[in-house]
Amino acid sequence: MGIPLSVSIGVTTCDGDGGDFARMHREAEAALRRVRGEGRNRIGIAPRSAECHPLGSAGDAA
Amino acid sequence: MHPVSKSQSRLGAAIARWGVDPLVFGLASLIAAAILVAIVAIPQHLSTRARLEGLRAHVGEVGHIAASVVDGDLHRQLLDPANYSQELYDRALAPLVKFHSADPDIFYVYSMADRGGVPYFVLDTATSPKLRTKHELRPSQYMEKFELEEDDDGQWLRDLAAGKEYITSDFEEDDYGTFLTAHVPIYDSEGRYSGFIGVDFDMGYYLAGEARFRSIEIASLAAALLLAMLIGYFVARYHATMRRRIKELHEISIQDSLTGFYNRRGAMEIIKKALERHVGKSAVMLVDIDNLSTINDTHGHVAGDAVIARTAEAVRRSLRPGDQCSRFGDEFMIYAPDCDEAGAKLSPRGYSPS
Numbered sequence: 001m002g003i004p005l006s007v008s009i010g011v012t013t014c015d016g017d018g019g020d021f022a023r024m025h026r027e028a029e030a031a032l033r034r035v036r037g038e039g040r041n042r043i044g045i046a047p048r049s050a051e052c053h054p055l056g057s058a059g060d061a062a
Numbered sequence: 063m064h065p066v067s068k069s070q071s072r073l074g075a076a077i078a079r080w081g082v083d084p085l086v087f088g089l090a091s092l093i094a095a096a097i098l099v100a101i102v103a104i105p106q107h108l109s110t111r112a113r114l115e116g117l118r119a120h121v122g123e124v125g126h127i128a129a130s131v132v133d134g135d136l137h138r139q140l141l142d143p144a145n146y147s148q149e150l151y152d153r154a155l156a157p158l159v160k161f162h163s164a165d166p167d168i169f170y171v172y173s174m175a176d177r178g179g180v181p182y183f184v185l186d187t188a189t190s191p192k193l194r195t196k197h198e199l200r201p202s203q204y205m206e207k208f209e210l211e212e213d214d215d216g217q218w219l220r221d222l223a224a225g226k227e228y229i230t231s232d233f234e235e236d237d238y239g240t241f242l243t244a245h246v247p248i249y250d251s252e253g254r255y256s257g258f259i260g261v262d263f264d265m266g267y268y269l270a271g272e273a274r275f276r277s278i279e280i281a282s283l284a285a286a287l288l289l290a291m292l293i294g295y296f297v298a299r300y301h302a303t304m305r306r307r308i309k310e311l312h313e314i315s316i317q318d319s320l321t322g323f324y325n326r327r328g329a330m331e332i333i334k335k336a337l338e339r340h341v342g343k344s345a346v347m348l349v350d351i352d353n354l355s356t357i358n359d360t361h362g363h364v365a366g367d368a369v370i371a372r373t374a375e376a377v378r379r380s381l382r383p384g385d386q387c388s389r390f391g392d393e394f395m396i397y398a399p400d401c402d403e404a405g406a407k408l409s410p411r412g413y414s415p416s
Contacts, residue, residue, distance in 0.1 A: 021337050025348075040352040
């Protein structure tokens with residue numbers, strides 16, 4: 001249709017069974033807001049939280 | 063499986079083939095059957111009791127007539143065995159024999175004396191060769207003792223002495239058939255209690271009539287049960303239709319009509335449940351269409367909707383079995399069970415809807 005389109009994506013993951021809908025939605029939304037602030041057409045990964053990643057270290061893979 | 067359980071499950075499967083829930087069908091049929099059977103059976107029972115009461119009243123009348131034909135003075139003389147003579151006995155018996163011969167539905171007509179709470183036969187029409195009857199009777203002899211049942215407290219004898227009639231409350235069975243008995247006091251010319259008359263009334267014709275009523279009762283009950291099953295079927299059909307409609311309405315209420323994905327409400331319900339059930343790695347992705355509001359403003363909402371639909375197709379192609387996706391506004395939310403960070407980075411490839 002001649003309209004340039006792109007999407008921005010916010011992602012959060014959870015390693016264990018601590019998956020909580022509200023929290024994961026919040027984290028994904030925060031990651032999305034961050035990448036939209038940095039520009040469009042990119043993927044933002046939410047920092048690894050202690051609840052969801054008890055063995056992993058915190059970090060941002062954006 | 064137990065044979066009964068097996069046949070029950072077969073029955074359940076047969077009912078389920080009608081498109082209804084066997085449990086709802088069973089419960090509705092049971093309730094309808096209880097109501098309908100009560101509506102049919104209670105009046106039938108009351109009617110049967112009323113017919114029996116009518117008959118008891120009739121037998122009581124027959125007993126009163128029999129008592130009225132007995133000469134109370136002669137009967138009083140016979141209460142004392144010292145006064146007995148065949149001639150006296152025959153004179154006292156003669157009107158009862160005429161009375162008995164006139165009614166073929168009577169088994170026995172007799173009179174009794176109450177001697178210290180024990181009844182003794184006085185007169186018995188079966189002893190007379192002049193009696194015309196269709197029944198074969200065993201005559202009781204003068205002053206033959208009548209053995210009371212063990213559970214008989216003799217209250218009926220006291221009631222008779224007090225001037226009350228006594229009619230058995232229900233049928234009695236004996237070698238010679240089924241009968242109702244009426245006992246009515248006999249009084250002499252001075253109004254003194256002088257024994258009592260007994261009439262055993264043949265219930266054969268009544269029972270034949272009741273058998274006809276019974277076939278009507280059975281047919282009515284069968285019809286009530288069939289009607290109950292029909293009601294049960296329609297209730298179960300209605301229930302199944304309502305459940306299906308509610309499910310359809312629920313599906314509509316949680317679905318986004320533009321993309322076919324869940325809406326926000328659906329996402330809350332389905333993804334929340336999936337997250338609660340899932341154990342292990344999982345990812346949630348929010349896919350936002352860049353500049354959708356600009357597209358809407360520049361090209362109109364029809365173009366904006368087309369962009370959303372195209373993006374939805376691209377997202378749908380990337381979903382794995384078990385992934386759940388919802389759309390609210392210009393965002394798609396994907397829940398991906400068994401997906402780690404690396405997988406989550408890979409999955410959006412090809413999302414470019416243009």
